[in-house]
Amino acid sequence: MAAPSEGDAASLLPDLPGGPLQAYRARASFCWKELALFLEGEDMLRLKKSIFSALEDDPLFARSRGHELSLEKHRELTFLRCKRVLGRALLRVEDMVRNPLSVLTLITCLGTYDWSLAQKFLLHLLVFGFAIYKSGSERHLEYLPKILSMEIFGCFAVTEVSHGSNAKAIRTTAHYDPATEEFILHSPDFEAAKFWVGNMGKTATHAVVFAQLYTPGGRCHGLHSFLVQIRNPKTLLPMPGVMVGDIGKKLGLNGIDNGFAMFHKVRIPRRALLNQTGDVTPEGTYVTPFKAELGREIHALVSGSKPLASWTAQRGIQECREACGGHGYLAVNRLGDLRNENDPNCTYEGDNNVLLQQTSGYLLGLLELRLQGGARLESPLGTVDFLEAYPDILDQRFSCPSVAGCLESSVPLAAYEWLVCYLLRESVQKVNQEKRSGSSDFEARNNSQVYRCRSLALAFLELTVVRRFHEYVHQPGVPPPLRATLQRLSALYALWSLNQHTALLYRGGYFSDEQAGKMIENTILNLCAQGSPWRFAGVARHTDFVSQQLKDDAVALVDVIAPPDFILDSPIGRADGELYKNLWTAVLQESKVLERASWWAEFPASKTHVESLKSRL
Numbered sequence: 001m002a003a004p005s006e007g008d009a010a011s012l013l014p015d016l017p018g019g020p021l022q023a024y025r026a027r028a029s030f031c032w033k034e035l036a037l038f039l040e041g042e043d044m045l046r047l048k049k050s051i052f053s054a055l056e057d058d059p060l061f062a063r064s065r066g067h068e069l070s071l072e073k074h075r076e077l078t079f080l081r082c083k084r085v086l087g088r089a090l091l092r093v094e095d096m097v098r099n100p101l102s103v104l105t106l107i108t109c110l111g112t113y114d115w116s117l118a119q120k121f122l123l124h125l126l127v128f129g130f131a132i133y134k135s136g137s138e139r140h141l142e143y144l145p146k147i148l149s150m151e152i153f154g155c156f157a158v159t160e161v162s163h164g165s166n167a168k169a170i171r172t173t174a175h176y177d178p179a180t181e182e183f184i185l186h187s188p189d190f191e192a193a194k195f196w197v198g199n200m201g202k203t204a205t206h207a208v209v210f211a212q213l214y215t216p217g218g219r220c221h222g223l224h225s226f227l228v229q230i231r232n233p234k235t236l237l238p239m240p241g242v243m244v245g246d247i248g249k250k251l252g253l254n255g256i257d258n259g260f261a262m263f264h265k266v267r268i269p270r271r272a273l274l275n276q277t278g279d280v281t282p283e284g285t286y287v288t289p290f291k292a293e294l295g296r297e298i299h300a301l302v303s304g305s306k307p308l309a310s311w312t313a314q315r316g317i318q319e320c321r322e323a324c325g326g327h328g329y330l331a332v333n334r335l336g337d338l339r340n341e342n343d344p345n346c347t348y349e350g351d352n353n354v355l356l357q358q359t360s361g362y363l364l365g366l367l368e369l370r371l372q373g374g375a376r377l378e379s380p381l382g383t384v385d386f387l388e389a390y391p392d393i394l395d396q397r398f399s400c401p402s403v404a405g406c407l408e409s410s411v412p413l414a415a416y417e418w419l420v421c422y423l424l425r426e427s428v429q430k431v432n433q434e435k436r437s438g439s440s441d442f443e444a445r446n447n448s449q450v451y452r453c454r455s456l457a458l459a460f461l462e463l464t465v466v467r468r469f470h471e472y473v474h475q476p477g478v479p480p481p482l483r484a485t486l487q488r489l490s491a492l493y494a495l496w497s498l499n500q501h502t503a504l505l506y507r508g509g510y511f512s513d514e515q516a517g518k519m520i521e522n523t524i525l526n527l528c529a530q531g532s533p534w535r536f537a538g539v540a541r542h543t544d545f546v547s548q549q550l551k552d553d554a555v556a557l558v559d560v561i562a563p564p565d566f567i568l569d570s571p572i573g574r575a576d577g578e579l580y581k582n583l584w585t586a587v588l589q590e591s592k593v594l595e596r597a598s599w600w601a602e603f604p605a606s607k608t609h610v611e612s613l614k615s616r617l
């Protein structure tokens with residue numbers, strides 16, 4: 001296997017330790033360093049290495065295995081670590097602007113170390129900071145250096161006790177008073193309290209608060225965001241009229257202080273309105289420069305991507321937990337941390353099921369426009385262009401002569417296009433049927449989610465991912481030694497995803513006999529199998545492609561994406577593969593593991609002791 005040839009890139013990826021995994025690594029059909037370099041690029045690998053090393057070398061980031069941190073301590077530590085990350089400028093602002101992917105790399109690295117830290121950093125710098133930068137105007141730029149130096153610390157407050165997904169119904173109000181050129185921020189009751197807000201519990205001094213904007217005369221202009229000081233940055237005591245606190249322990253991510261806040265007629269200056277999309281003149285007139293609908297396609301894709309990614313991660317983590325048997329359930333191995341810390345991804349930044357409605361709504365809207373006015377079905381990124389052939393696609397049927405033929409990406413792509421068209425037709429029919437039977441538009445959409453619009457949104461996203469994956473691995477720039485493995489991965493993802501929809505493919509008539517379903521399943525099994533050159537003997541075209549299957553590449557593929565041992569901090573996941581030795585060492589390191597239980601000494605089987613225990617229960 002050839003080592004990466006580019007400069008000193010190899011030095012960024014040190015050789016992995018020998019051990020029981022050596023034999024499996026030797027089976028790989030490609031060089032893991034070369035793939036890492038191709039996927040990430042030298043700059044990103046360098047950035048990753050510098051972040052991981054900075055964390056490993058700093059005592060503030062020392063792992064505290066065996067010690068259960070108190071809630072208070074966990075939050076303090078996460079805050080201090082966030083401050084240290086910002087203080088050390090692991091990524092310069094210019095670099096973030098020059099290459100936005102570097103931000104993703106930074107967040108991913110911090111998250112691999114500890115998702116609470118990544119979230120704290122993300123909420124302060126990117127969610128709070130970016131909201132001010134993007135939704136504000138020149139008058140808000142003065143805050144940016146203070147955010148970078150953590151002179152002020154931020155949070156992003158949309159959700160209320162009784163309004164999460166239904167953000168339109170948020171009840172916090174901001175009434176404009178032209179006499180003093182101020183807004184009066186008010187929470188009418190506890191159901192309108194801001195709730196769940198990350199960083200708000202203990203540490204935030206400022207919040208971007210979403211409230212209904214009213215101008216004199218009582219006209220409501222809908223939800224707007226305001227920059228509000230909620231605590232004194234020196235004392236961390238609440239500002240007058242603000243009741244702010246911590247909502248307590250969660251299932252995971254406990255390094256983050258999620259909080260609540262109520263505002264009692266709090267006066268904030270007019271300039272606190274983040275006025276990118278709408279402003280209020282000193283006299284109290286509402287003005288907006290914002291007219292038409294840009295980025296609808298991106299919005300539809302993003303709204304579907306988050307659910308697909310977070311659910312896939314949820315399933316993947318659970319699969320890994322079970323694959324590791326009992327050891328996967330031992331806290332020290334940290335699969336539980338991964339599971340608990342990914343879990344709220346399905347809820348925050350928009351509940352997954354609710355987000356999917358945005359994606360299906362986009363597709364239904366496009367079709368409606370097409371049917372009404374004959375406008376072509378197309379979009380700037382081209383993700384929906386295939387729908388122009390909607391009626392023809394619905395007439396197509398599965399056609400693939402052999403298992404080997406299923407490896408051609410045209411097979412799953414054609415099946416997915418049919419599936420999206422089928423679900424689109426089913427969804428439209430269901431919505432229309434609901435309307436005909438007297439449902440309001442809102443009810444009709446709600447009653448069409450399960451089995452129709454929700455599945456439509458997911459299938460559309462999967463198709464988009466399958467197509468992008470295919471294009472990526474077939475681009476001319478892929479180094480020849482990596483092509484076969486990447487193409488096998490692309491084929492596996494496509495077929496594995498498609499296989500979840502077998503029932504629909506049969507129900508709608510795309511699959512007609514049992515061979516179709518079996519062919520997909522057999523191709524998946526073959527892709528996952530160990531290499532055997534004669535498996536597809538006689539199918540000359542595919543011989544190279546299938547001669548070595550993914551099982552042989554599995555360990556090397558993990559090496560490509562695995563963080564260093566210190567960051568992963570899982571005895572059974574260490575790169576040396578000495579899982580039992582590492583597990584044994586870790587268990588023995590736990591304090592008090594060999595000690596007799598402290599309560600045993602005072603547990604003579606005496607009647608009085610048992611009686612006293614009983615009385616305490």
Ligand SMILES: Cc1cc2nc3c(=O)[nH]c(=O)nc-3n(C[C@H](O)[C@H](O)[C@H](O)COP(=O)(O)OP(=O)(O)OC[C@H]3O[C@@H](n4cnc5c(N)ncnc54)[C@H](O)[C@@H]3O)c2cc1C
Nearest residue numbers: 156157158159163164165196197198344347348349350353
């Ligand atoms: C760890 C964590 C951190 C968070 N951080 C922040 C933060 O920093 N700032 C902030 O503002 N918020 C934050 N949130 C809140 C988060 O954004 C909301 O929890 C989320 O938007 C869902 O709202 P909800 O909790 O009110 O649930 P609901 O909206 O009440 O949803 C409950 C259930 O009802 C279903 N449902 C709701 N509406 C519909 C519908 N129209 N059709 C069909 N089904 C529906 C949902 O699918 C879900 O299953 C955080 C939440 C968590 C868990």
